[in-house]
Amino acid sequence: MLRIAWSTLRTRSLSFAGTFVALMLGAALMAALGQVLASSVSSPDRAPQRYAAAPVVVAPDERLTVRSPYGAVSDAPLAEPRGLAPSLVELLPGAVVDRIFPARLDGGPAAVGRPWSAARTAPQRLSEGRAPARDDEIVVTGGARVGQRVRVVTAAGVQVYRVVGVAASVPAQSTVFFSDERAARLSPRIDALAVWRPVAEVRAALGAAATSGTAASPSTAVASGTAATPNTAATPGTAASPDLAQPGMPAVSSQVLVLTGQDRALLDPTRESDDQARNNTNTIVGIAAGFAGFIAIFVVSSTFAFAVGQRQREFALLRTIGATTGQVSRMVYGEALLIALAASALGALLGPLGAQPIMTWLTSLGMAPTWLTPSTSSIPSYVAFATGVLVAVLGVAVAAWRAARVRPAEALRAAAVEPKAMTTGRWIAGGGLLATALISMTVNAVSDPDGATNNKTFMPIVMLLIAAVGLLAPVFVRPVTALLAAPLGRLRGAGALVVAGWAGASARRTAAVAAPVLVTVALAATLLGAMAMTDATKSAMQTAPVRADYLVLPTGASGLDRQLVERLRTVPGADVTTATSTSLYTLEGEGSQLIERPAEAVNPAALTTALSVPVTAGSLADLRDDTIAVSPTWELSLGQRVTLWRADGSPATLTVIALLAPRSTTDSYITPAHALSTPPSIAYVKLHPGTSTTDVQQALQRATDGHNAHTITKAAWTATTLDRRTSASRLGLLVVLGIMLSYTVIALINTLLMAAPDRAGEHAALRMLGAAKPQVLRYVMAEALLVVAVGVILAAVATGLGLLGLYAALAQLSGPVAVDVPWQPVAGVIGLCGVLAVVTAVLPASRIKGVAMPRT
Known part of the structure; x- marks a missing residue:
C-alpha cells in the first residue's frame, strides 16, 4: 500500500501540493516560533546600566518575605522602596549614596532625580558644562541647554533651576542631577550604596554590624545577601535580620543585598519593562503556536477529506479488486505520512531562518525586548518536525476512516452522484462541538462572567465554534446559495442558474472550498469583535463610578x-x-x-x-x-x-x-x-x-x-481610556492574526487548486455547447465569489454565536455593551479571500480547451 500511496502522490501532485505547503509552512512556523520562544527564555538579562561602573552595590531587598505561624515562607515584590538605614553609610566609607526620586523638567521627557555623585556609577560623564555646586543648579541628560533656566517638578512641587551641565543618559531613562545636599533634602531615603571595595570586605562589614545590631533600624535590618541568589535568605555565616512584626502577626524578615556582576541589573530602571516585554513575547508566541496547531489540523483534515471525496471511485475500485478496509486506511495514512515527513523536515530546516525576522517584527511593534539573543538550539526544529507529523496523523484520521468505508459497489455510482453530504459521524462531531461551545458559553455567562474577558477562556470556544460550523457547513450550503443566487436570477442568460445549480448540487465540495474562508474571516471577526467588546466593558467598569466633572492627571x-x-x-x-x-x-x-x-x-x-x-x-x-x-x-x-x-x-x-x-x-x-x-x-x-x-x-x-499635569473632562477621559486600552489590545491581537492568516491563505489556495481538475470537464462541456472563453471565465469567477460569500456567511454564523455568548457574560459586568466588530480589517480579510479565490480559480480554467471531453 505504501507503493500505491507513493504512486498516488506522484499522479496527484497538484492536489497534494497545498497540503505539502501547509505542513511545511506549519513546521517552519512552529520551528520559528519555538526559536523565538527559546531566545526569549535563554537570553541573558540586559547588562547592568545604572550601576555598570560600580563593582559592588548595597541595596535593600525590595521583596516582602513573610513567615506564617504555620512555618510557611512566602514573598512578593514590594510596590514602594523602603530604603537603607542611614547608619550603613558610616560602615562603608567612600561609598556613593544614591537617591532616586521623581524629577522632571516641565514639559520634558520622563526622568528621575539623583545626586551628582551617583553619576559615576554608570558612568554618566559630562558632555558639556560642569557639575552642580549650588542648590539651584542641575545637570540634565536632555531637554535643556547649558545656561538655560528651567522648571523642575518633584514630589514637593515646582522650582526653577539653572542648567550647568549636560551628561550622558542611562538607556530608557533621563536623569536630572542635583547637588548631593539638595538631593538629600528632596529625597531623604537612601536607595543604594555604590562601593568600590572588595565584595568580601563589604560582606564582612555588614555581617559584623548585623551580628552586633548596630546597623539595624526599625524599618531596615542588615544582613549580607549573595550575588548569585539575591532574593534568598541570608547565607551561612551571616546574620539574619530581626523579625519585623506586631504582636500576634506573622514574622517578617528583610535583608540588605550585596549585588555584584549581572545582579546589579536588578536595580536598573528597565528591569520591570524588560520582564514585561519578555512575558509579552512568550504570550504572543504561545497563542500563535496554539492557533497554528489548530489551523494546521483543520487544513490537513479538510484537504484529505476533500481528496477522499474526489477519489471515491478510486477507493471503490481498490475494494473491488480485493483491497481490505485496513489496507485502504493504511494507504491514506501512508500518503499523509509521506507528505508529512518530507514537508515537516523541510519546514523544520527552514523555520529557524524565520526566527530573526519575527523577533525584529515583534521588537518594532514594542512586543519584544530589543536585547534578545537569537537561540542556536535545535530542539525547536525537532519539536516542529514531530508536531508536523502528529498534525498530519490527527488530521487524516477521519479521512482514512471514510476511505476505508467505501464499498466496492460505489465504483460506478460515485462517478455520477456526489456522496451524501452529511454522514452520521459528521452530524455527531459537528453537533457535539457546537453543544460543547454553547454549554461553555452558558457556564461562563452564568457562573464566571469575569472569565469570559480572558483570552485563555474565550479563544478555545472560538475554535470549537469554527470547527462545529465547518463540520455542519453542508447543511447550510443549499439554502445559502439559493439565497445568494436569487438576485442573479433576474439577469439575462443562464449563467446565474448554472452557478447556483453547481454550488447546490455539490454541497460537500462547496463546503470544503468555503472552509478556509470560514476560518479566515471568523477568526478575524470574532477575535477583533471580542477584543472591542471586552475593552469597552473594562473601560465602562473603570469610568462608570466617576461622578466628577473634571479629572486632573499627571503627564507620565x-x-x-x-x-x-x-x-x-x-x-x-x-x-x-x-x-x-x-x-x-x-x-x-x-x-x-x-x-x-x-x-x-x-x-x-x-x-x-x-x-x-x-x-x-x-x-x-x-x-x-x-x-x-x-x-x-x-x-x-x-x-x-x-x-x-x-x-x-x-x-x-x-x-x-x-x-x-x-x-x-x-x-x-x-x-x-x-x-x-x-x-x-x-x-x-x-x-x-x-x-x-x-x-x-x-x-x-x-x-x-x-x-506636568493636565485637566480633562469626564467624557474625554472615558474616550481616552477606551482608545488607549483598545490600541494596546489590538496590537497584540493583530500580531497573532497576521501569523495565523498566512496559514489560512495557503489552505484557501490549496483547496481551490484541488477542486480545479474536477471542474475541467464541466468547463470543457460549456465550451462545446458554444460558450466563449470569456463567458466560461466569468462563470468561474462567479463560482469562486459565490463560494467566498458562502464562507463569509458561515463565518458570520460562527462570529454571531461567539459574540452573543460573550455579550451575555459582559452584560453582567457593566450592563448592555455594544456589539462592535472592526469592519475595516475584517473587510480587508474578506477582500483578500475574494481576490485569491478568483485568481486561483481563473488560472486553471484559462487553459481549458473547447475540444476536451467531460470527465466521467
Whole structure:
C-alpha cells in the first residue's frame, strides 16, 4: 500500500501540493516560533546600566518575605522602596549614596532625580558644562541647554533651576542631577550604596554590624545577601535580620543585598519593562503556536477529506479488486505520512531562518525586548518536525476512516452522484462541538462572567465554534446559495442558474472550498469583535463610578506633586478629591501565599463626592486610618480584623467597615495615611451647583501649568481610556492574526487548486455547447465569489454565536455593551479571500480547451 500511496502522490501532485505547503509552512512556523520562544527564555538579562561602573552595590531587598505561624515562607515584590538605614553609610566609607526620586523638567521627557555623585556609577560623564555646586543648579541628560533656566517638578512641587551641565543618559531613562545636599533634602531615603571595595570586605562589614545590631533600624535590618541568589535568605555565616512584626502577626524578615556582576541589573530602571516585554513575547508566541496547531489540523483534515471525496471511485475500485478496509486506511495514512515527513523536515530546516525576522517584527511593534539573543538550539526544529507529523496523523484520521468505508459497489455510482453530504459521524462531531461551545458559553455567562474577558477562556470556544460550523457547513450550503443566487436570477442568460445549480448540487465540495474562508474571516471577526467588546466593558467598569466633572492627571507615571494638590484645593466653586494607587499584601491559603492587592488611598470625607461607590454592607463614612473597605474577593466579613502589609512592607492591622459591591472597580479603599510617600495618581474635580464651568476650567488650567499635569473632562477621559486600552489590545491581537492568516491563505489556495481538475470537464462541456472563453471565465469567477460569500456567511454564523455568548457574560459586568466588530480589517480579510479565490480559480480554467471531453 505504501507503493500505491507513493504512486498516488506522484499522479496527484497538484492536489497534494497545498497540503505539502501547509505542513511545511506549519513546521517552519512552529520551528520559528519555538526559536523565538527559546531566545526569549535563554537570553541573558540586559547588562547592568545604572550601576555598570560600580563593582559592588548595597541595596535593600525590595521583596516582602513573610513567615506564617504555620512555618510557611512566602514573598512578593514590594510596590514602594523602603530604603537603607542611614547608619550603613558610616560602615562603608567612600561609598556613593544614591537617591532616586521623581524629577522632571516641565514639559520634558520622563526622568528621575539623583545626586551628582551617583553619576559615576554608570558612568554618566559630562558632555558639556560642569557639575552642580549650588542648590539651584542641575545637570540634565536632555531637554535643556547649558545656561538655560528651567522648571523642575518633584514630589514637593515646582522650582526653577539653572542648567550647568549636560551628561550622558542611562538607556530608557533621563536623569536630572542635583547637588548631593539638595538631593538629600528632596529625597531623604537612601536607595543604594555604590562601593568600590572588595565584595568580601563589604560582606564582612555588614555581617559584623548585623551580628552586633548596630546597623539595624526599625524599618531596615542588615544582613549580607549573595550575588548569585539575591532574593534568598541570608547565607551561612551571616546574620539574619530581626523579625519585623506586631504582636500576634506573622514574622517578617528583610535583608540588605550585596549585588555584584549581572545582579546589579536588578536595580536598573528597565528591569520591570524588560520582564514585561519578555512575558509579552512568550504570550504572543504561545497563542500563535496554539492557533497554528489548530489551523494546521483543520487544513490537513479538510484537504484529505476533500481528496477522499474526489477519489471515491478510486477507493471503490481498490475494494473491488480485493483491497481490505485496513489496507485502504493504511494507504491514506501512508500518503499523509509521506507528505508529512518530507514537508515537516523541510519546514523544520527552514523555520529557524524565520526566527530573526519575527523577533525584529515583534521588537518594532514594542512586543519584544530589543536585547534578545537569537537561540542556536535545535530542539525547536525537532519539536516542529514531530508536531508536523502528529498534525498530519490527527488530521487524516477521519479521512482514512471514510476511505476505508467505501464499498466496492460505489465504483460506478460515485462517478455520477456526489456522496451524501452529511454522514452520521459528521452530524455527531459537528453537533457535539457546537453543544460543547454553547454549554461553555452558558457556564461562563452564568457562573464566571469575569472569565469570559480572558483570552485563555474565550479563544478555545472560538475554535470549537469554527470547527462545529465547518463540520455542519453542508447543511447550510443549499439554502445559502439559493439565497445568494436569487438576485442573479433576474439577469439575462443562464449563467446565474448554472452557478447556483453547481454550488447546490455539490454541497460537500462547496463546503470544503468555503472552509478556509470560514476560518479566515471568523477568526478575524470574532477575535477583533471580542477584543472591542471586552475593552469597552473594562473601560465602562473603570469610568462608570466617576461622578466628577473634571479629572486632573499627571503627564507620565510620577503622580501629582504636593504643591499642585494644594493649588487644586483652592480652586473656587469645586470640590477636589485625590486618589493614590498603592498596594497591600495579605497572607492567604492558610498563610502559605503572600498576595499583592491593589488599593486606593482616598480622603473618606470627600470620597462619595467624587465617586459613586456601591457597598453591600457597612458604610464608607466610617473609613479611618485603622479601618478598610474591601471587595468580595477578600472573603472577609463586616467587623473582621485583617492582618496586612503596606506597599513598603510595614505591617498594619485594620478593621473591615464596608463591603464593596461585586466586581467593584477597586479592590479596597484605605486612607492616605497608608499611601506613605506615593504621590496622588489622580484628582477628581466636582463642580458646585451653579458654578461656571468656564471659570473652573480656566482655574484648573492655571493650577496645572508647569506641573506636568493636565485637566480633562469626564467624557474625554472615558474616550481616552477606551482608545488607549483598545490600541494596546489590538496590537497584540493583530500580531497573532497576521501569523495565523498566512496559514489560512495557503489552505484557501490549496483547496481551490484541488477542486480545479474536477471542474475541467464541466468547463470543457460549456465550451462545446458554444460558450466563449470569456463567458466560461466569468462563470468561474462567479463560482469562486459565490463560494467566498458562502464562507463569509458561515463565518458570520460562527462570529454571531461567539459574540452573543460573550455579550451575555459582559452584560453582567457593566450592563448592555455594544456589539462592535472592526469592519475595516475584517473587510480587508474578506477582500483578500475574494481576490485569491478568483485568481486561483481563473488560472486553471484559462487553459481549458473547447475540444476536451467531460470527465466521467
